[in-house]
Amino acid sequence: MMRKARLCGLILGFGVMPVAHAALPHLRCPDPGIPAGSTLTWVAPRVAVDGLPMAILQLNSRLSPHTVLVWYQKHWRGMGPHPDDITYPSGRWTVVARRRDGCFETIQIQASGAGTLGEVGISRPALSASAPMNTGIPLPTGSQTLLTMNNMDHGQRAQNLLAVAPGNPGAVRAYYAHLLPTEGWSYQWARRVTGGDALMYQHGARTVEISITHNNGIRSNVLITIVHH
Structure with missing residues (x-):
């Protein structure tokens, strides 16, 4: 993992x-x-x-x-x-x-x-004085980015993005389950988490983990973590 x-x-x-x-x-x-x-x-x-x-x-x-x-x-x-x-x-x-x-x-x-x-x-x-970060992982139309951050994790460069997306966690999960394979990402696993879902995909030397949980109303919190191995 x-x-x-x-x-x-x-x-x-x-x-x-x-x-x-x-x-x-x-x-x-x-x-x-x-x-x-x-x-x-x-x-x-x-x-x-x-x-x-x-x-x-x-x-x-x-x-x-x-x-x-x-x-x-x-x-x-x-x-x-x-x-x-x-x-x-x-x-x-x-x-x-x-x-x-x-x-x-x-x-x-x-x-x-x-x-x-x-x-x-x-x-x-x-x-923040930083320019917006491009993770290469699109967000659903109408999403609002709350925070982006680059850091090192065990010597590996990681990108983190936190956003609020329209739609419930099931809809956001379906969006990524359709989108990521078409862009060359291979499915690794999916599991239920408290209030939503978590997904993991791999593309070459990169892995992406996406946590999707309920927000107020028909919206979802989306946390994207990409690690460059």
């Missing part, structure tokens, strides 16, 4: 600094919140990833991974309406992504002893 590139990236050797809270005035994004029994430490308060300004924090918690995820889901709902969260696996990690008021936030967590280790990545795509 392809090692999916993680959107908020690796710690990359940055030092950490404890924080009482994590307000992000330079990004104009809200504090992500800290569950009871947990701590957040700065990994990189100000970092640009491919021109995209980001802040990266590390989470350590005595709570279980499930309890941490439930806490953040309730915390986010308490901040007002926003598009549905996107949840997907990435190796040992569980990743939850959300977009609200121009900010994009990912929380990835895994079990650590009796508790939880996590990373929090926060960005504001509107501040």
